[in-house]
Amino acid sequence: MPSRLKPLLAAAAAFLLAPAGAAQGPLPRIDGIVWQLHDASPPAEGGWHRLGAREVLIQWTAVDGTAYVPGTGLPESANMPDWARIRREPWARRVIAGLSGRFDEDRTRREIGQMTDESVRLARGQFPFRVSGYYFPAEVDPTWTDAPAVVPQLNRLPRPLWISVYDSSNIGAENLADWLASWLPGDVGIFFQDGVGVWARRAPTARHYADVLAARLGRGRVRLIAEAFRQQADGSFRPATPEELGPQLRAYRGHRIYLFDGPHYVSDETIDALLAQ
Known part of the structure; x- marks a missing residue:
């Protein structure tokens, strides 16, 4: 999230030709933000609670052998988060x-067993914040034909448990929902990546995906990640403008919305502009 750098020209063309749909009315309240930690990540400082955020999804607490929480036995990041402050933030009442x-998706899929071993050890430790659930950072999509083989690994992990799902090949909402229902354990929830930031689809289409997934899997198991960035032709990412992000969020009214990623892409200036719309 995002770990997939795809060619943009065809995707952007399809995006621009798709119907825009309606995204009117007041801004819906979001449920939370996502924070992707790395050694150069910005500190989690922002007013996301002003948009409604009360929960933060930390993408990982250890990645590629580097820990971002103390007491794991792994080498600790030189850019350790200020957990004492973060756990007092209104947007981090739940974590x-x-x-x-792993940063690399191919490596993630090769090393899924090792990741699970490490995750079990992490979950047995003492986190420096109150845990509301667990997220296993193995992003799944229908091109991963071995994804159902992950089930024994998921069954080793604590609950409540979440994974993330995307559909870069655009097999469609119904097919994606059927595929997930065929193998995903019934007590594992999903964060669906809307694909808007990588030009895979427009927000109304992403809303249709969320509706279908919620109907098929159960509304309590589905949360929606609003990509608050836009991928550029050179593969880099920029923050979505308020004019882009506002209609995107309005399209998702009624779903549980999480911004990816708050610290990197959603500044206080963006929040001010969204609230002024």
């Missing part, structure tokens, strides 16, 4: 603790 991950 979904991401477990052990």
